[in-house]
Amino acid sequence: MMRLELVKRPQRSALFSVLSPFIAFAMTMIAGAIMFALLGVNPFNAFNVYFIQPVSEVWQLHELAIKAAPLILIAVGLSVCYKANIWNIGAEGQFILGGIFGSIVPVLFPDFEGPLVLPLMLLLGMLGGALYAAIPALLKTRFSTNEILTSLMLVYVARLFLDWLVRGPWRDPQGHGFPQTIQFGDSAVLPELMPDAGRANWGFVFALVAAIAIWLMMSRMLKGFEVRVLGSSPRAGRFAGFGFNKMVFFTFLLSGALAGLAGISEVSGAIGQLQPVISPGYGFTAIIVAFLGRLNPLGIVAAGLVLALTYLGGEAVQTALGISDKMAQVFQGMLLFFVLGCDTLIQYRIRLVGFAAPKLEAAPKLEEAR
Amino acid sequence: MSANHDRANLLEVRGLTKIFGTLTACDHIDLNIAKGEIHALLGENGAGKSTLVKMLFGSLEPNSGEIFWDGKAVRITSPGVAKKLGIGMVFQHFSLFEALTAAENIALSLNDGSPISTIAAKARALSYSYGLPLDPESLVGDLSVGERQRIEIIRCLLQTPQLIILDEPTSVLTPQEADKLFETLERLRAEGKSILYISHRLEEVKRICDRATVLRHGKVVGHCNPRQETAASLARMMVGNEVKAVVRAPAEGIETAPALLEIRGLTRKPATPFAIPLKNVNLSVRAGEVIGIAGVAGNGQGEFFEAVSGEVLQQDPGSVRIRGKDAGALSITGRRLMGAAFVPEERLGHGAAPRMKLSENLLLSRHATDGKSFVGSGGMVKNASVYSAAQRIIAAMDVRKSAPDPEAAALSGGNLQKFIVGRELDRKPSVMVVNQPTWGVDAGAAANIRQALIELARSGSAVLVISQDLDELFELSDAIAVMHNGELSAPLPIAEATFEKIGLLMGGAEPGHAEHTMETA
Numbered sequence: 001m002m003r004l005e006l007v008k009r010p011q012r013s014a015l016f017s018v019l020s021p022f023i024a025f026a027m028t029m030i031a032g033a034i035m036f037a038l039l040g041v042n043p044f045n046a047f048n049v050y051f052i053q054p055v056s057e058v059w060q061l062h063e064l065a066i067k068a069a070p071l072i073l074i075a076v077g078l079s080v081c082y083k084a085n086i087w088n089i090g091a092e093g094q095f096i097l098g099g100i101f102g103s104i105v106p107v108l109f110p111d112f113e114g115p116l117v118l119p120l121m122l123l124l125g126m127l128g129g130a131l132y133a134a135i136p137a138l139l140k141t142r143f144s145t146n147e148i149l150t151s152l153m154l155v156y157v158a159r160l161f162l163d164w165l166v167r168g169p170w171r172d173p174q175g176h177g178f179p180q181t182i183q184f185g186d187s188a189v190l191p192e193l194m195p196d197a198g199r200a201n202w203g204f205v206f207a208l209v210a211a212i213a214i215w216l217m218m219s220r221m222l223k224g225f226e227v228r229v230l231g232s233s234p235r236a237g238r239f240a241g242f243g244f245n246k247m248v249f250f251t252f253l254l255s256g257a258l259a260g261l262a263g264i265s266e267v268s269g270a271i272g273q274l275q276p277v278i279s280p281g282y283g284f285t286a287i288i289v290a291f292l293g294r295l296n297p298l299g300i301v302a303a304g305l306v307l308a309l310t311y312l313g314g315e316a317v318q319t320a321l322g323i324s325d326k327m328a329q330v331f332q333g334m335l336l337f338f339v340l341g342c343d344t345l346i347q348y349r350i351r352l353v354g355f356a357a358p359k360l361e362a363a364p365k366l367e368e369a370r
Numbered sequence: 371m372s373a374n375h376d377r378a379n380l381l382e383v384r385g386l387t388k389i390f391g392t393l394t395a396c397d398h399i400d401l402n403i404a405k406g407e408i409h410a411l412l413g414e415n416g417a418g419k420s421t422l423v424k425m426l427f428g429s430l431e432p433n434s435g436e437i438f439w440d441g442k443a444v445r446i447t448s449p450g451v452a453k454k455l456g457i458g459m460v461f462q463h464f465s466l467f468e469a470l471t472a473a474e475n476i477a478l479s480l481n482d483g484s485p486i487s488t489i490a491a492k493a494r495a496l497s498y499s500y501g502l503p504l505d506p507e508s509l510v511g512d513l514s515v516g517e518r519q520r521i522e523i524i525r526c527l528l529q530t531p532q533l534i535i536l537d538e539p540t541s542v543l544t545p546q547e548a549d550k551l552f553e554t555l556e557r558l559r560a561e562g563k564s565i566l567y568i569s570h571r572l573e574e575v576k577r578i579c580d581r582a583t584v585l586r587h588g589k590v591v592g593h594c595n596p597r598q599e600t601a602a603s604l605a606r607m608m609v610g611n612e613v614k615a616v617v618r619a620p621a622e623g624i625e626t627a628p629a630l631l632e633i634r635g636l637t638r639k640p641a642t643p644f645a646i647p648l649k650n651v652n653l654s655v656r657a658g659e660v661i662g663i664a665g666v667a668g669n670g671q672g673e674f675f676e677a678v679s680g681e682v683l684q685q686d687p688g689s690v691r692i693r694g695k696d697a698g699a700l701s702i703t704g705r706r707l708m709g710a711a712f713v714p715e716e717r718l719g720h721g722a723a724p725r726m727k728l729s730e731n732l733l734l735s736r737h738a739t740d741g742k743s744f745v746g747s748g749g750m751v752k753n754a755s756v757y758s759a760a761q762r763i764i765a766a767m768d769v770r771k772s773a774p775d776p777e778a779a780a781l782s783g784g785n786l787q788k789f790i791v792g793r794e795l796d797r798k799p800s801v802m803v804v805n806q807p808t809w810g811v812d813a814g815a816a817a818n819i820r821q822a823l824i825e826l827a828r829s830g831s832a833v834l835v836i837s838q839d840l841d842e843l844f845e846l847s848d849a850i851a852v853m854h855n856g857e858l859s860a861p862l863p864i865a866e867a868t869f870e871k872i873g874l875l876m877g878g879a880e881p882g883h884a885e886h887t888m889e890t891a
Binding site for chain 2: 011237
C-alpha cells in the first residue's frame with residue numbers, strides 16, 4: 001500500500017511559486033475535459049469553442065478587454081489587502097456603490113454636460129467604493145469584527161440598494177416601467193479606445209495604469225514595504241512603527257476606491273445606464289484573479305485576461321453548444337480550487353511512502369506512560 | 371561520574387554527515403551517549419550543533435552515516451519516529467500556540483486523545499515534582515520566555531523519553547531558576563535517563579555535564595571531561611583561539627553627565643489578565659553609562675520594554691523622557707527620531723520579520739531615522755543604499771550567512787541577533803535600550819556584542835540593558851537595578867553589587883532583609 005505524505009520544505013520553493021498557476025490551469029483543463037465528455041460533447045470541440053473561438057477576431061479581443069478591465073482593477077486593490085493579511089471579500093458591493101455614486105451626476109443632473117462630467121463621475125465612483133469599504137474597516141478597528149463577514153454581507157446590502165434605486169426613485173420615467181435609469185448623455189459615457197476596431201473603452205487603460213502603479217508601490221515604495229511587513233509579521237510591524245489600524249483603513253479605502261472605479265467605468269462604459277444587475281460577479285471573480293496572479297499586480301493582468309476568457313467562453317458554449325453558461329462559474333471555481341491546492345507545493349513537497357519504509361522494531365514500548 | 375563511561379551506550383552516532391548545497395554542516399560526526407549521563411554538545415554558532423540534533427530528532431535526514439539506538443541501527447525519519455524511540459527535544463525557539471493554554475499545547479503534541487483536564491493534572495503534578503512550577507491553565511501568550519520553556523520541558527517529560535535533548539535551556543533563566551533546572555536534570559540522570567545538553571555557558575557545562583563533545587565548522591574537534599577543563603580551555607576548543615575578555619573602561623565624569631533616558635513614575639495597568647502591571651518605575655541613564663536591569667523572566671521586563679520603546683504609549687508624556695524631552699506620548703518612530711534605538715527580546719517576529727531579507731529588516735527599524743539615505747522622493751525605497759548598509763552591518767558584526775542577503779529566518783539565532791544589534795549600533799544612537807542582548811549567542815560573538823555596547827556608552831550614549839543573564843550584567847553594567855513584580859529597585863553601583871544581593875532582589879527581598887528566603891518561583 002502506498003500513501004502520499006506532505007513534507008515541509010526548509011524554504012519556500014521559488015520554482016513552484018511560479019509553476020503553481022500553470023499546474024492549476026492544466027488540472028482545470030483536464031477536469032473541464034472530463035466534464036464536457038460527461039455532458040456528451042467532444043472535449044476538443046468544446047475547448048475550441050470555449051477558449052479559442054472567442055478570441056480569434058479583433059473585435060472579440062476588445063470584448064475580452066471589457067471583461068478583463070474590472071477584474072484587473074478590483075484584483076490589484078484586493079492584492080494589497082491580502083498581502084497585508086486583511087480580507088476584503090466585499091469588492092462586489094464596493095463595485096456596485098462605485099457605480100451608484102458615479103451615476104449621481106448623469107442621473108440626477110442630466111442637463112449638466114461638458115468635459116468635467118466624466119472626471120467627476122470617476123472621482124465620485126472611487127469615493128463611493130472607498131466609503132462603502134470604510135464600513136468594514138471601521139467595524140474592524142473599533143469593534144474587532146471579522147472583516148470577512150462584514151464586507152461580504154455588505155455585498156447583499158449593496159445589491160438590494162441598487163435594485164431599489166432603479167425600480168424606485170431613479171427609474172427612467174419614460175422607460176415603460178423597465179427597472180433602469182435613463183440612458184447617460186454623451187459626455188457621461190466612457191469613450192471607446194478604438195471605435196473602428198471594437199468596443200473596448202478607457203476602463204482597460206485604467207486597469208493597466210492601476211496595475212503598474214500598485215506594482216511600483218508594493219515592490220519599490222516604503223508604503224508597500226509597510227503592507228508586506230504588517231501582513232507577514234504584525235508584531236515586527238508594530239516594532240517598525242507601522243500602525244495596524246491605519247493599515248486596515250489604507251487597504252480597505254484603496255481597494256474600495258479601485259473597485260468603485262471599476263464599477264463606474266463598467267456602468268458608464270459598457271452599459272451606459274444603471275440596471276438592477278451591473279456585474280456578473282466581478283467582485284468575487286476578482287478574488288480568483290488576485291490569487292491566480294500570485295497577488296502580484298503584473299501577474300494579475302495576465303490572470304484577469306484568463307478569467308475574462310472564462311466569461312466569454314461561457315457565453316460561447318451556450319450559444320454554440322447549448323451548454324449552460326454556468327459553465328463559466330464552474331471553470332472559475334475549479335481554477336481557484338486548483339490554485340489553492342497547488343500552492344501547497346510551495347511550502348511542501350509530496351513524498352510517496354510505500355511499504356518499504358523502515359520499521360521501528362528497535363523502538364521501545366512506551367512503558368510507564370501514565 | 372566516571373562510572374558513566376562503563377555503561378552501555380544509549381545512542382551511538384557514526385560518521386553522520388549532512389550537506390546543504392556546498393556547505394557541509396555536519397562532517398562525519400561521531401558521538402556516543404551513555405545511559406544515565408549528561409552529555410554536553412559545545413560549539414560556536416554555525417558549528418553544526420543544530421543540524422546534528424535535528425538529524426537526531428528526525429527533522430533532517432542525514433546524507434550519510436549511521437545511528438544506533440540501544441545497539442540497533444535505526445533510521446530516524448521524522449520527529450514522530452524519534453519520539454517513539456524515546457528521544458525528546460526542548461527547542462531553543464519554542465513551538466507553542468500563543469492563543470492556547472499550556473495544557474492545550476501539551477495535549478496537541480501528545481495527541482493521544484486523553485482529556486485536557488487529565489493532561490493538566492499530570493502536567494501540574496510532574497512540574498511540581500521536578501521543581502518547575504507551572505499553571506497548566508494559563509495562556510501561553512501571557513507567559514514569559516522562561517515559563518514557556520517550562521511548558522516545553524514538561525511536554526517533553528510527559529512522553530517519558532530516554533534521551534532528552536536540551537537546546538540552550540538556561541539562556542533565559544535566573545541563577546536560582548537554573549539551579550532548579552540542574553536539580554531536575556540531576557534527578558533525571560539518577561533515574562537513568564540520558565541528556566544531550568547544548569549550551570554556550572561553559573561554567574554550567576563544567577558543573578553538570580559528565581562528558582562533552584566539541585564541534586567546530588561541522589567537525590568533532592574533541593571529546594573531553596568538562597570537569598577537568600577550565601572555561602577558558604573549553605572556549606579555546608570551541609572557537610579555535612582565545613576569547614577576548616570584555617573590557618569595561620572606567621566610566622569618567624558620569625555623575626555630572628546629563629541623563630539621556632529618564633523614566634519617571636512609569637505606571638502601566640496590565641494589558642491582559644496575565645500581564646504584569648508596572649508600578650511607579652523610576653530610573654535615569656546618563657550619557658556614558660550602562661545600566662543593567664536584572665530580574666526573573668516574566669516580572670514586567672517585557673511590559674517595561676514596550677513602554678520605554680513606545681510600542682505602547684503612556685498617558686503621562688513625562689513618564690518617559692529622552693534627551694531631556696518628554697517622549698511618553700510619542701510612538702516608537704518618534705522616539706527613534708529623538709535618537710533612541712531598541713532591540714527587543716524576541717528576534718523572529720518582533721525584532722525581525724522572518725520571511726524578509728536582511729536588507730528589508732534593516733529598513734524595518736530605520737526607515738524613519740535614515741529617511742534621507744534609505745527613502746527617496748515620493749516614498750521610493752533606495753534599495754541599493756539599503757543593501758549596501760546591510761552589507762556594512764553584516765561585515766561589522768561578522769554575521770555568518772549562506773547567501774548575500776538571506777531571509778532573517780534562514781540565519782541561526784545568534785547570527786540574527788548580531789545583525790539586529792548591529793542594525794541599531796550602526797546608527798550610533800544616543801539612547802540604546804536592549805532586551806536580552808546575547809540570548810543564544812555564542813561566547814565569542816556575545817563578548818563582541820557586550821564590548822560594542824560598552825563602547826557605545828563610553829562614546830557618550832546612554833545604554834540600558836535588560837537581561838536575565840547575571841554574568842552578562844556584571845560584565846556590562848556600571849549599575850544594576852532589579853525588576854520584580856513590576857517594580858524596579860534603585861540601581862546598585864557595580865562596586866557594591868554581588869550575585870547574592872542581586873539574587874535576593876530578584877526573589878523579591880527588600881535590600882537589607884538578607885535573611886529573607888530566596889524563593890523565586
